Amino acid sequence: MNPALDNAVYLNGEFMPLIDARIPVLDRGFIFGDGVYEVVPVYSRQPFRLDEHLRRLDNSLAAIRLQNPHSHAEWRALLEQLIARQDCEDQYIYLHITRGAAKRDHAFPIGVAPTIFMMSSPLITPPQSLLESGIAAITAEDNRWLRCDIKATSLLSNVLLRQLAIDAGASETILLRDGNMIEGSASSVFVVHRDTVLAPPKNHLMLPGITYDVVLELAARNGIRHEIREIPEHEMRSAQELWLLSSTREVLAITTLDGKPVGNGKPGALFKRMYGLYQDYKKTVMRRPHAEAAAS
Numbered sequence: 208m209n210p211a212l213d214n215a216v217y218l219n220g221e222f223m224p225l226i227d228a229r230i231p232v233l234d235r236g237f238i239f240g241d242g243v244y245e246v247v248p249v250y251s252r253q254p255f256r257l258d259e260h261l262r263r264l265d266n267s268l269a270a271i272r273l274q275n276p277h278s279h280a281e282w283r284a285l286l287e288q289l290i291a292r293q294d295c296e297d298q299y300i301y302l303h304i305t306r307g308a309a310k311r312d313h314a315f316p317i318g319v320a321p322t323i324f325m326m327s328s329p330l331i332t333p334p335q336s337l338l339e340s341g342i343a344a345i346t347a348e349d350n351r352w353l354r355c356d357i358k359a360t361s362l363l364s365n366v367l368l369r370q371l372a373i374d375a376g377a378s379e380t381i382l383l384r385d386g387n388m389i390e391g392s393a394s395s396v397f398v399v400h401r402d403t404v405l406a407p408p409k410n411h412l413m414l415p416g417i418t419y420d421v422v423l424e425l426a427a428r429n430g431i432r433h434e435i436r437e438i439p440e441h442e443m444r445s446a447q448e449l450w451l452l453s454s455t456r457e458v459l460a461i462t463t464l465d466g467k468p469v470g471n472g473k474p475g476a477l478f479k480r481m482y483g484l485y486q487d488y489k490k491t492v493m494r495r496p497h498a499e500a501a502a503s
């Protein structure tokens with residue numbers, strides 16, 4: 208990507224090329240990681256599950272005691288303008304709000320405007336080869352804070368944990384806390400055990416994933432057995448299948464865990480079924496322009 212040609216950026220009320228987007232060094236996002244974010248996939252120029260992403264943004268902002276600068280209708284209108292500026296039909300929007308720029312002091316500044324940043328990038332969904340091979344994951348003890356339900360920009364633990372996977376030649380690190388599987392460093396993780404999809408319960412220790420909800424809805428609608436409950440480490444290690452879920456990676460099979468095959472080491476039958484259901488569901492949203500808008 209040539210940043211000079213990339214026009215799909217919004218900063219504090221203006222659209223501009225990425226190269227012109229500048230923030231003051233005293234921005235609290237830069238100094239403290241004092242902000243929250245969202246990543247919204249866009250298929251055929253339609254934002255996917257935007258209402259759900261905006262509701263999660265509301266929750267993240269409320270949790271850090273920062274007022275939402277826009278209504279959902281305003282966000283939707285801004286996103287539409289941003290999407291129109293990007294060449295690709297399939298995109299992902301990165302949306303980021305910080306507590307603004309102020310003299311460095313941990314306490315909240317008074318009367319400071321938040322910084323609002325958004326950019327759209329081409330969305331490259333996992334290629335066929337990866338769908339067929341699946342991906343490798345490793346495990347690590349979850350050393351993040353106790354408010355992982357907030358989609359906070361302070362992601363140092365997530366960054367360090369993800370790098371462990373890269374260093375080991377894998378692509379995701381699955382996090383364990385108190386003997387239970389929680390999620391990936393930047394993804395949700397489901398386990399298939401005895402033909403039942405197991406999802407860890409949403410609580411303050413994990414991000415409430417939007418893809419998590421979509422996949423459980425699809426399971427419910429299509430008669431696939433599923434359960435939401437704590438998943439002890441041994442169940443993850445003896446899983447029939449493991450799935451990685453995220454807005455940008457959709458649903459992927461994890462076929463190796465800590466160097467050992469998951470099940471028979473190939474993407475499983477339930478994964479293949481769910482992948483197909485997910486693609487079909489995406490198409491229904493894409494073919495009905497503004498279907499989600501109409502529903503909101």
Ligand code: PDD
Nearest residue numbers: 246392393394395414416417418453454
């Ligand atoms: N990450 N858990 C964590 C810690 C995540 O960072 C993500 C997504 C998810 C999946 O959430 P969703 O299905 O809503 O994308 C779970 C995004 C994609 C990111 O940080 O880039």
